Amino acid sequence: MSHPRETGTRLDPRWDANGLITAIATNATSGELLMVAHMNADALAATLATGEAHYWSRSRSELWHKGATSGHIQRVIEMRIDCDQDALWLKVEPAGPACHTGQRSCFYRRVEEGGLILDVNVNGN
Amino acid sequence: MSHPRETGTRLDPRWDANGLITAIATNATSGELLMVAHMNADALAATLATGEAHYWSRSRSELWHKGATSGHIQRVIEMRIDCDQDALWLKVEPAGPACHTGQRSCFYRRVEEGGLILDVNVNGN
Numbered sequence: 251m252s253h254p255r256e257t258g259t260r261l262d263p264r265w266d267a268n269g270l271i272t273a274i275a276t277n278a279t280s281g282e283l284l285m286v287a288h289m290n291a292d293a294l295a296a297t298l299a300t301g302e303a304h305y306w307s308r309s310r311s312e313l314w315h316k317g318a319t320s321g322h323i324q325r326v327i328e329m330r331i332d333c334d335q336d337a338l339w340l341k342v343e344p345a346g347p348a349c350h351t352g353q354r355s356c357f358y359r360r361v362e363e364g365g366l367i368l369d370v371n372v373n374g375n
Numbered sequence: 376m377s378h379p380r381e382t383g384t385r386l387d388p389r390w391d392a393n394g395l396i397t398a399i400a401t402n403a404t405s406g407e408l409l410m411v412a413h414m415n416a417d418a419l420a421a422t423l424a425t426g427e428a429h430y431w432s433r434s435r436s437e438l439w440h441k442g443a444t445s446g447h448i449q450r451v452i453e454m455r456i457d458c459d460q461d462a463l464w465l466k467v468e469p470a471g472p473a474c475h476t477g478q479r480s481c482f483y484r485r486v487e488e489g490g491l492i493l494d495v496n497v498n499g500n
Contacts, residue, residue, distance in 0.1 A: 281406030281499030286462040332481035356457035374406030
């Protein structure tokens with residue numbers, strides 16, 4: 251743990267070539283993994299300022315206030331960052347499904363030998 | 376949910392420009408988020424074949440059998456994939472710390488206004 255980015259107390263995200271870091275949202279109550287998205291500096295600043303998850307939409311190339319149109323806001327209960335500061339973990343209180351398909355979690359399929367199994371009973375553990 | 380990649384039962388990862396997808400490991404028992412890494416096709420195939428987490432090390436540009444040198448193997452209990460198949464969720468039974476820093480989880484710091492707080496009491500919920 252020699253690098254200050256790993257040991258320090260300064261928020262110093264390691265943005266990738268596109269100016270993004272990975273952002274993972276879990277349900278703060280159940281621990282369920284809800285979705286994986288990305289944040290740029292603006293999205294992170296907006297999330298910190300409002301307490302509601304903001305991401306960077308790579309498909310639309312725009313700041314994405316999660317739930318702004320659907321109502322499925324994610325209130326951030328806790329935010330963590332990993333050792334090399336290229337991934338954020340948001341524990342959120344979701345006001346509705348996380349997935350654009352209408353599923354509570356984007357991870358509604360299990361990977362088994364030979365293919366995927368639809369299994370919407372997603373649990374954190 | 377119109378795209379077959381989102382609705383189907385075929386494992387069809389959406390590899391990025393570098394041939395990678397995001398892989399997230401949580402503790403299958405506690406739900407704790409352990410680490411965020413990446414997999415290429417070889418890493419995914421090795422994980423499926425052995426039941427132990429294999430990643431692609433971007434820093435070393437090589438297949439990385441987690442725990443091969445440290446002993447901190449991650450036995451995969453369940454694997455899930457997200458709607459657009461660019462992120463995997465591995466629920467694992469870890470034989471030791473997930474983080475190269477020696478921490479159980481890479482997410483040992485909370486993000487607060489003004490900076491990071493060391494807080495190793497990482498819980499899934």
